[in-house]
Amino acid sequence: MLKFIGIALTIALSIISCHSLPIPSNYTSSQVVNIKLSGWGASPSEQKLLKQVLQNFETQHPNIQVKYEEISDQYMDVMKTRLIGEAAPDVFYLDALEAPFLMSQGVLEPLEQYITPEFDSSDFEVKLLESFKYKNQIYGFPKDYSTLALFYNKKAFALENLSNPPATWDELRTYSQQLTIERQQDGRISQYGFGEIPELARQVYKIKAFGGQVVDDQGYAAFASEAALKGLQLVIDQYQKDRSSVQKSDVGTNSASEMFGQGKVAMTIEGNWAIPFLNDSFPNLEFATAELPRINDVKGTMVFTVAYVMNKQAKHKAEAWQLISYLTGKEGMEKWTGTGFALPSRKSIAQKLGYNQDILRSALVAGVDYATTWQVGKYPAEIMNNFDNQFISVMLGQQPLKQAMERSQAVANKQIKAME
Amino acid sequence: MIQHGGFVVFEVRRRRQTKKNITEDLAGYLFMTPTILVMGTFVVLPILYAVYLSLHKVKLLGGIEYDFIGFRNFTRLVDDERVWIALWNTVQYVIIVVPTQTILALILAVTLNSGIRGRNWWRILYFLPTVTSSAVLALIFMWIYNTDGLLNDFLTFLGLPTYNWLGDPQVALKGIMLMNIWSTAPFYMVIYLAALQDIPQTLYEAAELDGANNWQKFIYVTVPLLKPVTFFVIAMGIIGTFQLFDQSYIFSRGTGGPNNSTLTVVLLIYQAVFRNLQIGYASAIAFLLAFLIITISLIQRRFLGSDKPYS
Numbered sequence: 106m107l108k109f110i111g112i113a114l115t116i117a118l119s120i121i122s123c124h125s126l127p128i129p130s131n132y133t134s135s136q137v138v139n140i141k142l143s144g145w146g147a148s149p150s151e152q153k154l155l156k157q158v159l160q161n162f163e164t165q166h167p168n169i170q171v172k173y174e175e176i177s178d179q180y181m182d183v184m185k186t187r188l189i190g191e192a193a194p195d196v197f198y199l200d201a202l203e204a205p206f207l208m209s210q211g212v213l214e215p216l217e218q219y220i221t222p223e224f225d226s227s228d229f230e231v232k233l234l235e236s237f238k239y240k241n242q243i244y245g246f247p248k249d250y251s252t253l254a255l256f257y258n259k260k261a262f263a264l265e266n267l268s269n270p271p272a273t274w275d276e277l278r279t280y281s282q283q284l285t286i287e288r289q290q291d292g293r294i295s296q297y298g299f300g301e302i303p304e305l306a307r308q309v310y311k312i313k314a315f316g317g318q319v320v321d322d323q324g325y326a327a328f329a330s331e332a333a334l335k336g337l338q339l340v341i342d343q344y345q346k347d348r349s350s351v352q353k354s355d356v357g358t359n360s361a362s363e364m365f366g367q368g369k370v371a372m373t374i375e376g377n378w379a380i381p382f383l384n385d386s387f388p389n390l391e392f393a394t395a396e397l398p399r400i401n402d403v404k405g406t407m408v409f410t411v412a413y414v415m416n417k418q419a420k421h422k423a424e425a426w427q428l429i430s431y432l433t434g435k436e437g438m439e440k441w442t443g444t445g446f447a448l449p450s451r452k453s454i455a456q457k458l459g460y461n462q463d464i465l466r467s468a469l470v471a472g473v474d475y476a477t478t479w480q481v482g483k484y485p486a487e488i489m490n491n492f493d494n495q496f497i498s499v500m501l502g503q504q505p506l507k508q509a510m511e512r513s514q515a516v517a518n519k520q521i522k523a524m525e
Numbered sequence: 526m527i528q529h530g531g532f533v534v535f536e537v538r539r540r541r542q543t544k545k546n547i548t549e550d551l552a553g554y555l556f557m558t559p560t561i562l563v564m565g566t567f568v569v570l571p572i573l574y575a576v577y578l579s580l581h582k583v584k585l586l587g588g589i590e591y592d593f594i595g596f597r598n599f600t601r602l603v604d605d606e607r608v609w610i611a612l613w614n615t616v617q618y619v620i621i622v623v624p625t626q627t628i629l630a631l632i633l634a635v636t637l638n639s640g641i642r643g644r645n646w647w648r649i650l651y652f653l654p655t656v657t658s659s660a661v662l663a664l665i666f667m668w669i670y671n672t673d674g675l676l677n678d679f680l681t682f683l684g685l686p687t688y689n690w691l692g693d694p695q696v697a698l699k700g701i702m703l704m705n706i707w708s709t710a711p712f713y714m715v716i717y718l719a720a721l722q723d724i725p726q727t728l729y730e731a732a733e734l735d736g737a738n739n740w741q742k743f744i745y746v747t748v749p750l751l752k753p754v755t756f757f758v759i760a761m762g763i764i765g766t767f768q769l770f771d772q773s774y775i776f777s778r779g780t781g782g783p784n785n786s787t788l789t790v791v792l793l794i795y796q797a798v799f800r801n802l803q804i805g806y807a808s809a810i811a812f813l814l815a816f817l818i819i820t821i822s823l824i825q826r827r828f829l830g831s832d833k834p835y836s
Contacts, residue, residue: 179779182799189585189802210586354692357673417587486800490780498694498784516606523601524801 138424139170141194143184146177148381151446158440162431169424188212188416195419196428199245201236201410202306205324206483208239214415215242219426224434228451233410236478245412246433249447251377252472253307253406255398256362259391261296261371270395274339277372277398281349284371298349300361300370301340303500305492307374309477310397310405311336324482326517328492329510336400337496337506344500352500366390376409377448377469394468408476410450484521491517579808586802598809608810610785611793612817614698618769618789622702622709623762629710630758631751634717635743652715654708663775666704667691691776694786701772701787709765713758720754721747756829760822767818770795790814 144155152175159171174194176183181203187193188207199207207213220226220243226234229247237245255277257270261284271277281298288295305328309319317333320326327333343350351370358364362379365372366387374397383390397406413429415422431437435454442449442458448469449455460466481488495513499506554561579598584590602608633651637644654662669675670690677687690700724747732742748755770791773781781788781796790810797807 179799182779185586185802186799189589207586212587352692354672354689357671490782493780494782494784497692497782501693503694503784519604519606523605523806524803 137168137170138421139172140196140421140424140428141172141174142196142428143174143176143194144198145180146175147446148385150381150385154441154444154446158432158437161440162428162437165431166424166427169427171428191418193416193418195416195421195425196413197416198248198411199237199414201233201247201412201478201480202485204237204245204412204414205239205480206485207414208237208242208244209483212417213244214417214419214422214425215244216246216415216426216429217243219422219430221430224430225453228435228453230450230452230473232408232473232476232478233450236410236480237412237414245414246429247410247412247450248433248438249442250408250410250450250473251448252408252469252476253310253374253376253397254394254468254472255372255396256365256375256379256383256392256394257372258365258368259393261368270393271372271398273402274398274400278339278343278347278349281343281372282347285349296368297351297356297370298347298372299343299351300364300373301344301350301352302361302374303340303344303352303493303496305481305489305496306407306409306479308337308340308496309479309481310407311339311400313477314400314403314405320482320488324484325521326488326491326514328488329507329514334507334510337510339400341499341506345502365392377466378446380465381446394465396468396471404475406472406476407479408473409479484524487517487520487524491520575808575811578805579812581805583803583805585804594805598806599812601806602809602813607785607788607793608790608813611781611788611790612813614786615767615769615789618698618702619763619766622706622766623759626706626710626713626762627755627758629706630713630717631755633710633714634721635747637714637718638721648715648718651711653711655712657708659708659771660775662704662708663772666700667776670700692783694782694784697776697783697786698773701769701776705766705769705772709762713762716754716758717751720751724750752829756825759825759829763821763825764818767814767821 142159146152147155155173159173163169163171180198181200184193184197193212199213226243226246230250233247233250234243237243237247255270262268262270265283267280267283271280277299284296284298285294286296287293305319312319312328312333313336315332315335317328317330317336319328319333328337340350344352351364353360353364356364356367356369358367358369361373361375362382363386364370365375365379366383368390380394383392396404399405413432415425415429419425432441433450435451438449438451438454439457441447442454445460445463445466448460448466449458455461455470461470463470491513492510495504495509498504499509580593580595582592582594582598584592637647637651641647671677672687672689672692674690676690680687688696690696728746728750729742732746737745768791769789773787773789773792774795777783777787777792779792779796779800781792791814794807794810794814797803797810
C-alpha cells in the first residue's frame with residue numbers, strides 16, 4: 106500500500122515539476138516572446154478578421170507570438186477572477202463601462218510612458234480616449250466604437266407614405282402609432298412602430314436631454330431626479346399609453362436588431378453592430394439609418410467603446426505595448442475597421458475609410474460629437490442592475506416611475522456605500 | 526441540480542483503553558487517512574476558511590488584503606433588500622417544488638409499480654429528463670418559454686391566456702419551477718420504485734383479508750412503509766432546491782431578473798463573489814443559507830424523522 110502511494114507520489118511530483126520547467130523549444134528560436142491576448146466572443150467573420158490582423162502583426166514582429174484566447178461568456182466576471190488569480194492575459198479588451206473600476210484598482214499598466222510620437226495619440230477621438238483616463242494617466246487606447254442611430258424599415262415607411270425619418274421624439278411617437286399595424290384581422294398586432302430596449306445603456310441620453318444625470322460627481326446613483334424622470338417618462342408613455350412600442354421578449358426575439366430584422370417593428374435604435382448582422386441574417390430587408398430624433402430639442406445618443414489595456418503583471422511589457430500600438434495604430438486599425446464591423450476611433454482612419462460618407466454609417470459617425478459615453482462610475486453593475494430591474498416593472502405597469510426610480514436609486518446607493 | 530449526499534454515521538463507543546485497542550484504533554485511523562485527508566482538504570478547511578472570510582472585508586484586486594470587521598458582514602445582511610428578495614424567492618421555490626415533485630414522484634412510481642405493460646420502457650422514458658444536463662434543459666426550455674414558443678402555442682390552442690414567461694417578473698420563477706419539477710421528479714420516482722418493490726406482498730394480502738380496498742391499501746400500507754424513503758426524498762429535495770442556481774443563472778443571464786424575480790440565494794452569492802468581488806460578504810450569505818438548510822432539516826427530522834414506520 107505504502108509502496109504504491111510512494112510510486113504514485115513520485116509520478117505526480119515528476120509530472121508537476123516537468124510542467125513548471127521551461128519548455129526548451131521556447132529558447133531555441135532566438136527568444137520568441139509569447140503575448141496572451143483575450144477578448145470576448147464575436148461573430149465568426151469578425152473573429153476571422155481579428156486573426157488576420159494578428160497574423161499581420163506577427164509577420165512584422167517575428168520575435169512576438171500572440172496567443173489569442175476568447176472568453177465566450179461573462180467576460181468581466183472571468184477577467185476579474187483571472188486578475189485576482191494572477192492568471193490574466195497580458196493584453197485584453199476592456200469596455201469603457203468597466204474601465205473606471207479596474208483603473209482605480211491599480212491592476213492596469215499606465216501607458217503614457219510607452220507612447221511614441223509616431224503613434225500619434227492626438228489622432229484619437231478625444232471623447233473616446235477620455236473614457237480610459239484616470240488621474241491624468243491613460244490606461245487604454247480605444248480599438249473602435251459605435252454610437253446609436255435610428256434604424257427604420259424603408260418598405261414599412263413607404264407603405265404609410267412616410268418619406269423622412271422622424272426628427273424629434275414627438276414625431277417618432279406619431280410615426281410609431283401610424284406604423285403599428287394589425288395585418289391579419291386576428292387581434293394580434295403584426296408590426297409595431299418602435300422596438301424599445303428598456304436598459305439603462307439605451308436611456309442615458311434621454312435622461313441627459315432634460316438636464317438629468319445617471320451618477321453624481323461622487324459616483325452615486327442620481328437617476329431619480331425630476332429631470333431624469335421626464336426623459337424616462339417618454340419611454341413609459343409610449344409603451345403603456347400609445348402601445349406603439351414593444352420589448353424584444355414581447356415578440357419572442359433576443360435583440361432589437363432581431364425584432365427589426367424580422368419585421369416585428371418598423372423602427373428601432375441600434376448601433377453599428379446591427380448593420381453586418383442585418384445584412385447577413387436578413388439580406389432582403391431594406392433599411393436605412395438616421396441620427397436619433399431630438400428630445401427636448403437636444404441632440405443626443407450613446408457612444409460605446411472598447412479599449413486594449415495592458416495587465417500590470419504582464420511579463421513582457423515592451424512586447425505587449427508593441428501589440429497594443431499595432432492594433433490601435435493607424436495600420437492595424439485600418440485593417441480592423443476596414444470591413445465595417447466597427448467604426449475607427451482614430452480621426453485619420455475615419456476620414457480615410459470615408460465612413461462619414463457611408464449611407465448607413467454616416468448617422469452613426471455624426472453622433473460621436475454629441476454622444477454620451479456609456480460609463481456610470483466605479484460600480485456600474487449596481488447602478489445598472491437596480492435601474493434595469495425596476496424600470497422593467499414600471500414598463501409592465503407594476504409601479505409608478507417616480508417611486509420605482511427613487512427606490513432603485515436608494516438601493517443602488519446603499520450597495521455602493523457598502524462596497525466603498 | 527440534485528445534490529447527492531451521503532450520511533456518514535460514526536458510531537463512537539467508549540472502550541477501555543487497553544494496548545490492543547490502541548493498535549486497533551490506529552489501524553482504523555490508518556484506513557481512514559485517505560478519506561480524512563480528502564475530506565479535510567476539500568470540506569473542512571474550506572468551511573473554516575469561509576468562517577475566517579465572513580469576518581473580514583477582503584480586497585481582492587491588486588493585492589489581497591484582509592480587513593477584520595467583526596460581524597459587520599452579517600449585520601449588512603439584515604439591511605440588504607436583495608438578500609430578503611432572494612430568500613423569499615428561494616423559500617417560495619422550495620415550498621412549491623418540494624411537495625409537488627415528491628407527490629408526483631410517488632404517483633409515477635405507484636402507477637409504474639401497478640404492473641403496466643412495458644414497465645421498463647416507461648421507466649426509461651420518465652427518467653430521461655433527469656439524465657439530461659440541467660444547463661441544456663434550461664436552454665431548451667428557454668425556447669419553449671419564448672413568447673412565440675411551444676408552450677404559448679399550446680396555451681393558445683387550448684384557449685388559455687399566454688404569458689411572457691421569461692420577461693414577466695410574475696411568472697419567470699414559476700417557469701423555472703415547472704421545469705425543475707418536470708426534470709427532478711423522475712429521479713425520486715426511481716427511488717420510490719425501488720422502495721415499493723421492497724414492501725412485502727404479504728402485508729397487502731393481510732390488508733385484503735381485512736377488507737381494505739385499493740385506496741386504503743395505498744394510504745395505510747404503502748405510504749407509511751415508504752416513510753423513511755419519503756424523509757430522504759424530502760431532505761434531498763429541500764437541499765437541492767435551496768441551492769437552485771444554474772437554471773436561474775441561465776434564464777436571467779446571471780442577473781436574477783426580470784425585477785429580481787429569479788434571484789436566488791446561491792445566485793446572490795455568485796454575484797457577490799464574481800461580480801462585486803466581495804468574498805467576505807458572500808461567505809456571510811453562504812452561512813445564512815447553511816443555517817437555514819440545517820434548521821429546516823432538523824425540524825423535518827423531528828416530524829418525519831425516525832426510520833421505523835408506524836412509530
